Amino acid sequence: MTTPVDPDLVAQRAAALRSRLTDAGAPDLTIVAVTKTFGADAIHSAVAAGLHDIGENYAQECVAKIAEVVDTPTVHFIGHLQRNKIRKLAPVVDVWQSVDRFDVGAEISKRSPGASVMVQVDISGEETKSGCDPRETDHLVERLDDLGLDVIGLMAIGPLGSPELSRPGFRLLRSLCDRNELEECSMGMSADLEIAVDEGSTMVRVGRDLFGERSPKQPPFRPDPGMPPSG
Numbered sequence: 001m002t003t004p005v006d007p008d009l010v011a012q013r014a015a016a017l018r019s020r021l022t023d024a025g026a027p028d029l030t031i032v033a034v035t036k037t038f039g040a041d042a043i044h045s046a047v048a049a050g051l052h053d054i055g056e057n058y059a060q061e062c063v064a065k066i067a068e069v070v071d072t073p074t075v076h077f078i079g080h081l082q083r084n085k086i087r088k089l090a091p092v093v094d095v096w097q098s099v100d101r102f103d104v105g106a107e108i109s110k111r112s113p114g115a116s117v118m119v120q121v122d123i124s125g126e127e128t129k130s131g132c133d134p135r136e137t138d139h140l141v142e143r144l145d146d147l148g149l150d151v152i153g154l155m156a157i158g159p160l161g162s163p164e165l166s167r168p169g170f171r172l173l174r175s176l177c178d179r180n181e182l183e184e185c186s187m188g189m190s191a192d193l194e195i196a197v198d199e200g201s202t203m204v205r206v207g208r209d210l211f212g213e214r215s216p217k218q219p220p221f222r223p224d225p226g227m228p229p230s231g
Contacts, residue, residue, distance in 0.1 A: 002039035005211055007048055013210050014049035021204075024197040032076050032186070034207030036061065037214050040068035046210065047073050055097070055205050059085035066092040078155070078205060080130045083107045090115075097155045097186055100132045102143050109147040116150045118186060121176065123169030124159035131156060134172060141180050153177060153184025153202070163192035170199035 014031075021029050033046040036057040043054050043065060056062035057079030066075060076095040081104045090111035097118045099105050108115050119140055122131030132140050137154065144151050156173045158166030170187050177185045177200075188196025188204040196204060208214075 002037065003212075003214075005038055005042045005045050007041075007045040009212075010042075010045040010210055011049040014046075014051055017206060017209055020193065021197065024194045026197045026201070029197065029201065030184075030203040032078070032203060032205045033210050034078065034189075034205050035065070035211070036079070036207065038211055040065045042211055043069050043073065047071055051210075055207075059089050063088050063092055076205075086111050095152070098130065099140075099144065100130050102140060105140075105144040105147055105149060109149055114148055114150055116152050117144060118153045118155045118184060119144070119151065121154055121156045121173055123156040123172055126159060129157050134176065137176050138180060141182070151180075151182065153182045153186060154180075155186035158187070158189070158192050158196075163195050166192045166195050167199060170196050170201070174200035 017031060018027070021027055030053055031051055032053045032055040033051040034055040035042040035046065036055070046054055053074045053076060055076045055078040056065070062075070062077065066072060074094045075092055076097050077089060077093045078097045081096070081098050083104060086107045095116045095118065096108055098120045099108065099117045100120045105117065108117060119137060120131040121134055121137050122129060123134065141151050154173055154177050156169060158169060173187055174185055184202050185200055186203040186205065188201045190206050190209040193204045193206070
């Protein structure tokens with residue numbers, strides 16, 4: 001069982017989030033509603049609140065939930081990508097935000113030619129976070145482009161701790177976007193989105209401030225027992 005989502009509360013939180021972005025000077029910035037570990041009702045609530053981009057982190061969960069959604073939003077895969085999951089994800093993912101190495105890009109190109117991808121860059125140096133070395137970003141962008149993929153931007157996750165600690169990394173990511181002439185710069189989450197906007201984000205990924213805290217005792221979303229395994 002997943003925690004139920006109150007659509008009215010999501011709508012209120014979405015309005016508050018838009019106010020935060022307006023106050024930060026970015027009223028038109030793209031909001032990716034991160035629905036990981038919540039059920040399909042979170043996606044329905046996000047779409048009803050006018051949020052038409054959703055983010056998922058886990059392959060099996062993503063595939064199962066999208067199968068329950070009638071008005072499918074733009075689906076961003078933002079979790080760590082494993083090559084053996086890409087085949088199952090390809091029919092439902094619109095934007096692959098977490099491409100951090102060439103072999104993942106090659107598999108996406110095979111399963112979804114011309115797909116929209118973003119390169120995930122490691123701006124924190126933390127072992128728990130994925131991403132390519134900033135010094136390798138230009139080369140990876142070029143190689144993904146050579147595969148025929150549509151490299152639309154870069155993505156990064158700020159370090160743990162005070163939101164202000166994210167600023168140097170966000171600034172670096174923005175500079176890498178500009179150097180590679182990429183349109184999208186996906187950075188900023190619930191806690192540090194104002195810093196991200198200040199440093200040039202075009203897209204924020206927000207879960208907690210839309211759907212609430214995820215209980216540590218709450219197991220991840222589990223698909224219907226009749227669903228086939230994803231890997």
